Amino acid sequence: MTKRRDIYLYLTLICFFAIIAIFVVDGYMGVYDTFRITAGERPQKIDPDFWLRPEATTYETWVAWGEKVFFDYEIANHRLTGYTAEVNASVWRSQEKVRDLLTQPVTIGGLQNARVEFAVDTAELVPDGVSQGQSVQYSIQVNRDNIERRIIIRINPGSFPVPPKPVIEPRPAQPG
Amino acid sequence: MKINYILYGFGILLCLSGVGYLAVQYVKYLSELGRLISLLLTIGMFASLGKFFESVGW
Numbered sequence: 001m002t003k004r005r006d007i008y009l010y011l012t013l014i015c016f017f018a019i020i021a022i023f024v025v026d027g028y029m030g031v032y033d034t035f036r037i038t039a040g041e042r043p044q045k046i047d048p049d050f051w052l053r054p055e056a057t058t059y060e061t062w063v064a065w066g067e068k069v070f071f072d073y074e075i076a077n078h079r080l081t082g083y084t085a086e087v088n089a090s091v092w093r094s095q096e097k098v099r100d101l102l103t104q105p106v107t108i109g110g111l112q113n114a115r116v117e118f119a120v121d122t123a124e125l126v127p128d129g130v131s132q133g134q135s136v137q138y139s140i141q142v143n144r145d146n147i148e149r150r151i152i153i154r155i156n157p158g159s160f161p162v163p164p165k166p167v168i169e170p171r172p173a174q175p176g
Numbered sequence: 177m178k179i180n181y182i183l184y185g186f187g188i189l190l191c192l193s194g195v196g197y198l199a200v201q202y203v204k205y206l207s208e209l210g211r212l213i214s215l216l217l218t219i220g221m222f223a224s225l226g227k228f229f230e231s232v233g234w
Contacts, residue, residue, distance in 0.1 A: 004231060005228060005231040005232065008224045008225075008227040008228035008231060009224075009228050011220070011221075011224035012221050012224040012225045012228060015217045015218070015220045015221035015224060016191060016195070016221055018213075018217050019195060019198075019214050019217045019218060019221065020194075020195070020198065022206070022210050022213055022214050022217070023198045023199070023202045023203075023206070023214070026205075026206050026207055026209075026210035027198075027201075027202030027203065027205040027206045027210065028202055028205070030205070032205075048205070049204040049205060052204065052205065
């Protein structure tokens with residue numbers, strides 16, 4: 001009876017440590033990336049689990065025209081071995097690349113983090129022929145290995161540069 | 177003897193809170209297979225624990 005009781009206890013312990021092993025190996029080990037975006041004065045954070053959600057393909061933010069959007073891309077290497085990759089960031093619109101923002105190789109030691117920073121100046125992005133009230137969207141595409149992250153920036157249409165209004169001279173007073 | 181049971185209970189609570197913490201932190205990063213195996217192991221763990229307490233006489 002005592003031996004059988006011990007078997008149940010051992011089975012419990014085996015299951016418990018197996019669960020912990022799965023959490024460590026499958027849940028913690030790996031390479032994870034976090035975005036910190038400052039659009040205008042609004043700081044935003046995109047945690048790694050955002051990209052793991054099945055419905056999440058892109059993240060969208062907005063900014064007033066003329067302001068810069070600052071990106072802080074953090075790569076966390078949760079592995080015991082080192083990690084080397086090249087980070088590419090570019091601006092896209094209508095499936096066409098508008099400009100490259102960054103190409104930077106990163107080398108991260110085991111259980112270390114690395115950060116890559118870049119910025120997008122929206123004043124340089126608004127295409128010609130955009131009228132007042134029209135929303136303009138650009139995609140910021142960040143590639144690392146075979147992983148692609150896409151962040152949509154919507155430029156506030158109400159803040160495009162307004163052409164100066166014609167000055168109307170006051171009509172001279174009618175005599176009499 | 178009574179203090180032993182209090183310590184057992186304390187240990188079990190610590191284990192459960194540890195697994196709970198890990199679950200909250202890392203279950204979102206688990207693959208679908210990892211989640212399934214963890215679920216089955218959790219069921220197995222509680223079943224074995226229940227049988228252990230049953231054999232002890234609780």
